[in-house]
Amino acid sequence: xxxxxANIADPLxxxxxxxxxxxxxxxxxxxxxxxxxxxxxxxxxxxxxxGCGKTTLLRCFNRINDRIPGARITGGSIHIHGIDxxxxxxxxxxxxxxxGMVFQKYNPFPKSIYENVVYSLRLSGIRKRSQLDESxxxxxxxxxxxxxxxxxxxxxxxxxxxxxxxxLCIARAIVSQPDILLMDEPCAALDPIATLKxxxxxxxxxxxxxxxxVTHNMAQAxxxxxxxxxxxxxxxxxxxxxxQIFQTPHDPQTLAYVTGSFG
Amino acid sequence: MHDPxxxxxxxxxxxxxxxxxxxxxxxxxxxxIVIIAALLxxxxxxxxxxxxxxAKAPFVDLGxxxxxxxxxxxxxxxxxxxxxxxxxxxxxxxxxxxxxxxxNEQTFSYSGGGxxxxxxxxxxxxxxSMVLALFFGVSxxxxxxxxxxxxxxxxxxxxxxxxLAGIPSIVFGLFGFSVFVLAVPVITSxxxxxxxxxxxLFIGDAxxxxxxxxxSLIAGCATLxxxxxxxxxxxxxxxxxxxxxxxxxxxxxxxxxxWQTIRTCVLPFSMPGILTSSLLAITRVAGETAPxxxxxxxxxxxxxxxxxxxxxxxxxSSQVQALPYHIYTLAARIPASEYTQRAQYxxxxxxxILVATLSFGSMLLRAKLRAKLKW
Numbered sequence: 185x186x187x188x189x190a191n192i193a194d195p196l197x198x199x200x201x202x203x204x205x206x207x208x209x210x211x212x213x214x215x216x217x218x219x220x221x222x223x224x225x226x227x228x229x230x231x232x233x234x235g236c237g238k239t240t241l242l243r244c245f246n247r248i249n250d251r252i253p254g255a256r257i258t259g260g261s262i263h264i265h266g267i268d269x270x271x272x273x274x275x276x277x278x279x280x281x282x283x284g285m286v287f288q289k290y291n292p293f294p295k296s297i298y299e300n301v302v303y304s305l306r307l308s309g310i311r312k313r314s315q316l317d318e319s320x321x322x323x324x325x326x327x328x329x330x331x332x333x334x335x336x337x338x339x340x341x342x343x344x345x346x347x348x349x350x351x352l353c354i355a356r357a358i359v360s361q362p363d364i365l366l367m368d369e370p371c372a373a374l375d376p377i378a379t380l381k382x383x384x385x386x387x388x389x390x391x392x393x394x395x396x397x398v399t400h401n402m403a404q405a406x407x408x409x410x411x412x413x414x415x416x417x418x419x420x421x422x423x424x425x426x427x428q429i430f431q432t433p434h435d436p437q438t439l440a441y442v443t444g445s446f447g
Numbered sequence: 448m449h450d451p452x453x454x455x456x457x458x459x460x461x462x463x464x465x466x467x468x469x470x471x472x473x474x475x476x477x478x479x480i481v482i483i484a485a486l487l488x489x490x491x492x493x494x495x496x497x498x499x500x501x502a503k504a505p506f507v508d509l510g511x512x513x514x515x516x517x518x519x520x521x522x523x524x525x526x527x528x529x530x531x532x533x534x535x536x537x538x539x540x541x542x543x544x545x546x547x548x549x550x551n552e553q554t555f556s557y558s559g560g561g562x563x564x565x566x567x568x569x570x571x572x573x574x575x576s577m578v579l580a581l582f583f584g585v586s587x588x589x590x591x592x593x594x595x596x597x598x599x600x601x602x603x604x605x606x607x608x609x610x611l612a613g614i615p616s617i618v619f620g621l622f623g624f625s626v627f628v629l630a631v632p633v634i635t636s637x638x639x640x641x642x643x644x645x646x647x648l649f650i651g652d653a654x655x656x657x658x659x660x661x662x663s664l665i666a667g668c669a670t671l672x673x674x675x676x677x678x679x680x681x682x683x684x685x686x687x688x689x690x691x692x693x694x695x696x697x698x699x700x701x702x703x704x705x706w707q708t709i710r711t712c713v714l715p716f717s718m719p720g721i722l723t724s725s726l727l728a729i730t731r732v733a734g735e736t737a738p739x740x741x742x743x744x745x746x747x748x749x750x751x752x753x754x755x756x757x758x759x760x761x762x763x764s765s766q767v768q769a770l771p772y773h774i775y776t777l778a779a780r781i782p783a784s785e786y787t788q789r790a791q792y793x794x795x796x797x798x799x800i801l802v803a804t805l806s807f808g809s810m811l812l813r814a815k816l817r818a819k820l821k822w
Contacts, residue, residue, distance in 0.1 A: 248700055253596060281702035291693030293712055303711075304701040357701065 199224035199364055199394040200245060201263040207240055210254035214240045216418045217260065222411075227386055227395045229409035229426065231402060233441070237418040238398045242366050245269075245396065246283040247276060265363065281308070284357035284393075288369040290350040292341040297333050300341045300352055304360045319359050326392070327355035328385050347378025354385065358393065365389065367397040371404065383408045402442060406430055414438045488799075495796020498789050511793055514561030516747065516768070521786050522552040531786060533559030555781055557747060557773070558790040562797065567751055568767030569801075572743060573733045575668030576675070580732075581725060583672065584679030588721075591680070592687045593709055605684075612677035617737040623670025624741035629659040664752065665763040667743020674738050675728040679721075682728075686720030687713060719816035726809030730802045736771040744772035746780075770798050 198221035207215035215237045222228050230238035243249045244262055247269060261268050269279055281304065292300045301320040302310075310316060320337075324330040329351045333344070341352055350370060357365060371379040386395060386408045399405050405412050406426055413423040414437075422429060422438045433439045440446055501508050517533035524530060525547055532540055587608075595601045630643055638645045638656035646655040660666040690713050698708040736744075745766040752767050753759075777791045 246700055248696065251695075251699065277702040277704060279702075280700055285696075285700040287693060287696060287700075289693055291691065291697045293694055293697070294716060303698070304703075307701065307703050307707060307711075353697070356697070360701070 196224040197266075198222055199265065200396070201266075202241075202260070203263070204260035205241070205244065205257065205262060206259035207237075207244060207249075208256060208258045209252065213258070214418055215244075218415075218418075218420045219260075220413060220420055220423055222394065222396060224394045225390060225392075226410040227390050227397060227408055228411045228413065229405035230396070230398045230413050230415060231400075231405050231441075232415035232421075233446070234400075236415045238413075238415050239368055241415070242368055242396060242398050245364065245366055246280050246285055247274075248280075248285065250276075281360050282362050283364045283366060284360070284362035285366040286350070286353050286357050286368065286370050288372045290346060290353050290373065292344075292349050292352050292356070294340065294342050296338045297341045297344070297352060298337040301355050301359055303356060308360065320355075323355040323359035324352075326358055326389065327351045328381065328388075329355055345378070347374050347381060350374060350378070350382060351385065354382075354389075358389070363394060365393045365395045367395065369398050369400060372400065379404070402430070414441060416441070491792065491795055491799055494788060494792035495799070498793030499796055511561045511789075512566070512797070513563050515749070515751070516557055516562060516564050516773070517560035518557070519555040519559030519786060519790075520552065521555070523550040525549075531559075535560075553786070555784070555787050555790075557776055558781060558787045562770070562773060562790075562794055564748055564751060564768040565770040565773040565794070566797070568744070569733055569770040571664055571752060571762075571767055572667050572671060572739065572769055573729055575664060576671035576732050577725065577729060579668055579672035580675050580679050580728070581721075584676050585683050585721060587676075588680050588683030588687060589709060589714075592684045593705070593713065608677050608680050610677075612681070615737075616674055616735050619670055619674040620738040620741050623666060623673065623738055627660055627666035627669045628662055628742055630657055631659055632657045633660065660764060662742055662745075662766050663764040664743055664767050667739045667767070667769075670738045670742045671732045671735065674735065675732055678728045678731070679725060682724030683717070683721045686717035686724065689720060690716045719813075723809050723813040723816065726805060726812065729809075730805045733805070734771055734798075734802060736769075736775050739769055740772060740775070743767055744769045746772070746776045770794065770801070774798065 200220075200222040202218055202220040202222075205215055205218045206213065218237075218241060230242065232238050240249065244257065245264070249255045257270055261270060263269070264279075264283065267274075293303065295303075298320055301323055302316045305316055305319055310319075321330060321334075324333065329348060332348060333352075336343075341349065344352060350373075354365075354370070371382055374382065383404065386397070389395060390410075397405075397409065409426045411424065412426045412429040414421045414429060414433075414435075416437055422433060422435045424434075429438060430442050433442060498511060499508055500506055514533075517535060519531060519533055520537040521529070521531050524544075530540070591601065591605060629641075632655050634648065634653055635656050635658075636652045636654070638654055639658040642656040642658035644657045648655055660669075694712045694716065695708055698712040699705070703711070743766060745768060748766065748768050752765055753762055756762060756765070774791070774794050777787065777794060781787050781791075783791065
């Protein structure tokens, strides 16, 4: 727990800088002027009751919201490493290679484990077998899955357990060496043991990646996040080091939520 | 407190006889349908099996399957023996027996020989129309379900396509006749007299002439393809929608373009569904008479489609025989007699086997692919 304090003093510039962001699904606003700086190489958790906009905010970071008809940013901006990602001339494919995402429901393709992992490498046109093999092994090792699957890389990913499938999705997301890893309730569909493995994994992964995780599980936020943002009704209520949010929140709403009075 | 004894009924359950009557009536209706279908199949199989199968090896009358269709000659020779010979053997017989008289001669068109022509024609029509329909149908389905914004206009388009499926096939036949046979443009240096419009192309003496493809294999394929397009589009859209949204999300989130996503994460997983539904469409294409009777089919043809062609492309512009049209011709133009039964029931039986095999195959394929592709 001590290293939280050390991390807060980290001099790295923020990885994601959100400035007065407003977002709406058709006529229905979902985010109202969220301003937030997400520190690099740390785990930030978004907590809050259902419908508070935390997933919407997360999905703005790789612009995967674009494919929802009528969903759009109505004000403010998001800068990733200083670049406004909503500029019209942004290379969307490159942005998504730099900002990986893991979804709530694990969604490996019904292909082999190997083909799942190297999918994004194949997309970027890498053909060399040795390079693919090397990257796949590195990604699977980072996702703590290598030892479990090394003997059956070419069998279907559908034969893995839920926790393994989710770790495979993590391996798939980090194989192209993104800067930022977005996780949308990655443990929601998993049992406690599989959840524990993913949480342990987060501690290793944050050495390489900036991680943003949406979670409903407050204990999970305390276990793995360095910073926590509490959102409510589309607004950011409070953001700070995880310990402070859970032990000495400044805002009465945060206090009510983390002590279980509502939500 | 109620009296617990009321839980035990006295006499028969409530509504016992009504229930029994309804059950009986529904059962009888169901079995009536089964009996009618069974009688139909029994008749075709009873008369068809002796035509196609023989007692000796190879147990199948290959002649019926592989010979060309000919006119059947029936006559008595001087000894009073009855002969049934197809035209080619008949002329040999006449030559070899010279002056020997024959009596009671009767001829039956299309009733002798085998049915290789119609089988091959139906195969060509089916393959051609499925290629066309799959290409256009799958393209339209991808556009409708993956690219188009789901606006009221797109919904209207979708409903229009669904309605196309209800149009009688004879209407497609007439449409094909007026469009593909008479009106579509062709590039030629010698436009026909009845060309609707000719436009100069300024390449040599070639002109674009709106004169149609005539009655031909390609016109028939195009007409049949139009007829099953709605089926293919609807089935393909359903298969595309059955692919979990998560695959698209995952692929897009890894930096794939929309087309890359469709090509690698949507189409491959929906292909089994598209193909199995299309197999059912094949049985319709293979079985329709109305769309091809004005656009492609011919009752009698001496050569197989690929024989006697100046160049391979003429295959597309030649007419073909087809099984359903052959059955129609045999039924409508030839007075039924003991001599025509072989051709009539044989053709129907072969056709039935063909369609049953396709349906059964599609069912097996579907079950197999479903088991393999699970998510």
